[in-house]
Amino acid sequence: MRTILNIIWVVFAGFWLFIGYMAAGIVLCIPIFTIPWAIASFRIARYSLWPFGRQIVDKRQPGVFSFLGNVVWVVVAGWWLAIGHIVSGLALCVTIIGIPMGIADFKLVAVSLMPLGKQIVSTRSGAFD
Template sequence: MKVLGNILWVILGGLIMALGWILAGVICCITIIGIPLGIQAFKMAQLVFWPFGKTVDYSKMGTGSVLLNILWLLIFGWGLALGSAILGLVYCITIIGIPFGLQWFKFAKLALLPFGAEIIDTR
């Protein structure tokens, strides 16, 4: 079921979105200051490309991660999280779209707190 969900996800826009996140990560990594932001963009690209069967673990969040998450939230996070939450609500309107909507909610949470988060396969 996870494989089918991921294949449908990639066909219905996941590939384009993952490529967008990769491009954003490359652009951020051009400067030394932007490298931490680029790493977070690559983390999002990994999850966006193949989201079903993966979960995000927030247990390794330390003081540095909290401070970086606050900065991220003020600059980028709130907009990304709001957009993902809205898309999650739109997808959840239909019964068929609920699994995709739940993935958008996972992206919204990661968009708020990317530093210190780890993507884990759930098999």
């Protein structure tokens, strides 16, 4: 079932969200001091392409630098990625088949605003992704 949901997700929302995160990551690689945010963007891009079967969890002690980094992230890229998730989530919720994917899209809004201090975990084995 996860594979079917992931395939539908990629067709209707995942590919475009993946492109958005990759574009943000590439732009953030231009200045050297923003590379940590670019890495977070690439990590979330992979997750946004194939989200079912994985989940995002908080790190144990993210620290003050993660908070400050998230503030910079919201200003630079987070707000427009969050808008992309909200728009695609609303579009997915129009149909009954799209409702589970729309809900998954709304769950990605929080991580699109604050990606630092988070990690992606497989729901199958509990291993880190």
